[in-house]
Amino acid sequence: ERKNEARAPKQQVVALDETTVDPAVWGKNYPAQYESYMKTKEMVPGPGLFDTMSPETRTPTADDPRTQIMPQRNDEDPRITHMWAGYAFSKDYRHPRGHYYMLEDQRLTKRVQDFKQPGTCLNCHASMPTIYSKLGNGDQQAGFDKVNSMTYAEATKYAEHPVSCIDCHDPKTMKLRVTRPAFIRGIKALKASQGVTNFDPNTDATHNEMRTFVCAQCHVEYYFKGEGKTLTFPWDEGIDIDDIYSYYQKEGFTDWTHGETGAPMLKAQHPEFDIWSNGIHAENGVTCADCHMPYQSQGAQKVSDHNLTTPLKTVNASCMTCHHASDDEMIKRVEKIQGRFVHSRDQAFDALVQLIADIKAERDAHGDTADVKRAWEYQRKASFYLDYVYSENSHGFHAPDYTQRILNDVTDACRKGQLALKGVSDEQMQPSENTLADDKKVAQTRG
């Protein structure tokens, strides 16, 4: 019957299995998907006012053969050097170029060249299933542990390709799958915090969830846990930023010691999934693939666009099946959200930089006084919260009011830190009775 034809297998030109890591081989069976997948090489700027795709040409050198590279964000915005003082990110941090470059960009960043990094980094920058297999003798989890415990220099030798077909698709059935142990553990913990126990995404997720989960293997906030440097997603208490911060506090985790103030710091990285989870699109089941991999007609077939980039290049296909507006109007709406984000982000960022300057001045004058230590706490929280929305790459679009709410926490914490240094006590800055009462109601609206 016709309904079932839908799943009739494509004719297979080559046989694919768990050892087929080269996307070009998969491309023989799926030329349209392969072709668009290869387009992540092209670095085409998008139309948005806050678009970040602006590659610069450079003369290749012996240790860095790249002829094009994205501008240094530390030059673009020197506030970064203060926020991340003493940490590798303050030396080299750029906008992403595209999936095609993920392995090359990682190998060549100063964060790897000038600093010792663990193999853990590789998990999100290369095609991993075959590496896990090899290193774990067929056991993915064992391979994962092995990668994490190696040095980056060692581990990267095993890598041949950036994220490839095999990372997201089962080679036999083409079904979506997740292949990263860190995600499998993380999502299980997150679902448990929501009352769903023993969740295994590869068997229990809906197909629609998988259209987000394949991306959520990498586009998430993470840290390296313990001696084993195990890649870990901090979702055990939930996926509101307060839950995540509380998790780190209980874990007693610290990424680095701040270079200008001495505070024990946390770094946040690209929490696209985390923030999307708190937005209205997630609430409506709108997935990453819906916007970033819109269907395109290719002759008599529909195919998912595997050129992962800003959806503003494809607004019509990405947005207009659900929204009704002109392309320009749709882009304007995104820009308006992003403009508000940039306004609040800058306000919060200036406050953070001023807090850092104040702590530094106080330390230089009087050493690590009790007030400096109190200010550290404000800095640690403010910096993590700001970083969380700064390192998220949608400029606030994925969850506009949630992102703004986080920025309010940042501004408040920075300024309180400054006041603490002026001798204002924590009691004088405490939340009022009304706030404490409202907090209980607000808690009911979360999750």
Add this chain to the structure above:
Amino acid sequence: ERKNEARAPKQQVVALDETTVDPAVWGKNYPAQYESYMKTKEMVPGPGLFDTMSPETRTPTADDPRTQIMPQRNDEDPRITHMWAGYAFSKDYRHPRGHYYMLEDQRLTKRVQDFKQPGTCLNCHASMPTIYSKLGNGDQQAGFDKVNSMTYAEATKYAEHPVSCIDCHDPKTMKLRVTRPAFIRGIKALKASQGVTNFDPNTDATHNEMRTFVCAQCHVEYYFKGEGKTLTFPWDEGIDIDDIYSYYQKEGFTDWTHGETGAPMLKAQHPEFDIWSNGIHAENGVTCADCHMPYQSQGAQKVSDHNLTTPLKTVNASCMTCHHASDDEMIKRVEKIQGRFVHSRDQAFDALVQLIADIKAERDAHGDTADVKRAWEYQRKASFYLDYVYSENSHGFHAPDYTQRILNDVTDACRKGQLALKGVSDEQMQPSENTLADDKKVAQTRG
């Protein structure tokens, strides 16, 4: 048969003209609308977590015959008494009860009983067209000026009804119309700031715009301009809060002098239209009437529900024309937005109260020093911005991320004011180069 009723013309039982102010008379022709209009008397609580309809019973007294009344917001949240210290609002401020009570509640509030108010107040609390006619000898504008120049006690004698059919409908054609000179002037100025000159809502507005404009006659931020106490909407530079604040600064307007700090203050009132204008629903042409006056089938007829209240009592009719979710799910979405709003609002509010306490302490100790005067500027701005979203009655729903952005401005200004008192100079708290550069981009996304 029922199907045909839908198109049947209305039969006119009584003739209506510009003198028919009694809604009961209009109700003879339009019983369904009248019936729902009268329901604003009922004070039914809505289902939302942040619903404010909680009338209390009271024993009527000689000068106040009300048997039911909404709780005092000053008791609910004592922070109000600091925010508005020295102003009538700090003596009596309640949640709205409903249109049925607008005239009675105004006459009986302590803000009128214990303070001298101008006739201007009446413009939004009574059916006005016949009053304007009478006082202006047929000239609405002249009548309006007259009302403004009277005392409230005088003016209110002319009032017979709360807002009535004639305020929004042309009695001959039933077409929507606006009847308030303040709105007609205000919207003309606003449109001019957007490049549309000589706009007259009664002839140039689309029908869809009118579905918002009838409400925007009253649900807006206003002030009493000049000696004539002319009711004025501050929209000449635009309807972003920064435009409005800039307007007041140029105007040099001040509502009152703060009782605890001596700062020159501005009061903001119910800017529902103003904030809605900055939200995604406005961008999509979704009007006040769409949500607050949903169509209700009466047999085969569609009738606009004239029971103006929270749309959460009618989620299916109010929202599901456009959205697809269960009633409960839809209410949860609203609550989530409101929860985030309450969180940031409380954070900002606590900061404001602490700023006020600091200024007061400083003054008590040293008088109106230069730092106190600098702190006043922060207080004036922060208080107006907070009031603007606090006095707006949707708890952030009408424009979630815009409202949050305003709150970031509040938190920043309060804390800066506190720092100023500690001797931190304005230069040390200035926006960075990056912020100034970004501001230019952000400006492009506005309006």
Add this chain to the structure above:
Amino acid sequence: MGARSLRSWLTLQRVAAAVAIWVVGSLIGVGVFTLIYGKAYSYLGSDPVTCTNCHVMNKQYDGWTKGSHHNVATCNDCHTPHDSIVHKYWVKADDGVRHGFKFATNTYPENIQIRDTNLKIANDACLYCHSDFTSSIHQTVPEGEQLSCVHCHRDVGHK
């Protein structure tokens, strides 16, 4: 229906109507009443106009006449199963009696919302006509699950 919506649903008018119908129904039989007064028999036909025997279907009918499928699919092409004649008439009867009863008793919401079972039927219908075009995108979907066409193409039938 949650407790919240139940509260707003239970207006005096509706309760009165429901009670009245219950009385009438117990005398002459709800089924027959519904079928005749509510014109539920309309469900058995296939002409879209018969659906508008109930004015509550007008909005969808209007949408359909403006929609992209006006010339290629009638109501029943999307709202009744294509797999077997028995299933088809079972669904028609089920919907017919249910909707007829609700129509007659005025107990349907202002904005009608399709039930999950009927949404599934509509989605099957999409695939009935378009499975060739969508076979490629379907290969990644696990057995027993279906891509929800309506997730993106909500408007095809009615706008």
